[in-house]
Amino acid sequence: MKEIKAIIQPFMLAQVIDALRELGGLPGVTVSEVQGFAKHRPPDADGQPQEDPIGYAKKAKLEIVVPDEDVERVVEIIAAKAHTGRAGDGKIFVLPVDDVVKIRTGERGPAAI
């Protein structure tokens, strides 16, 4: 099992979610509004580089836990649907997941996803 953690532009969220729903078999998604920064910051409205080194951009975070065999297609869909080609498009991280517990039934592991 893996967790796919994607930080994307908030205005791309709806089309990413739509595409993931169309995929079918998507077990669930957690979505959060987050703030962050990376190496490069976009210029301000006048096209001037921003001098303040500590500024946060609003992003959307998706967290999706899937069986190993579903990782690539989920990552590919997010990467394609969140892509504008401009700085700040975001990143996708893939992390190992040791276990899952479904609280209602007590199921564990892949059966609990």
Ligand SMILES: Nc1ncnc2c1ncn2[C@@H]1O[C@H](COP(=O)(O)OP(=O)(O)OP(=O)(O)O)[C@@H](O)[C@H]1O
């Ligand atoms: N290494 C990282 N660790 C944690 N969060 C990150 C990391 N890199 C980027 N992020 C998150 O993703 C958001 C978008 O990053 P961004 O797409 O601007 O990365 P970048 O490396 O500057 O790429 P680009 O040059 O395309 O802008 C950041 O605001 C931050 O929330």
Ligand SMILES: [Mg+2]
């Ligand atoms: Mg950037």
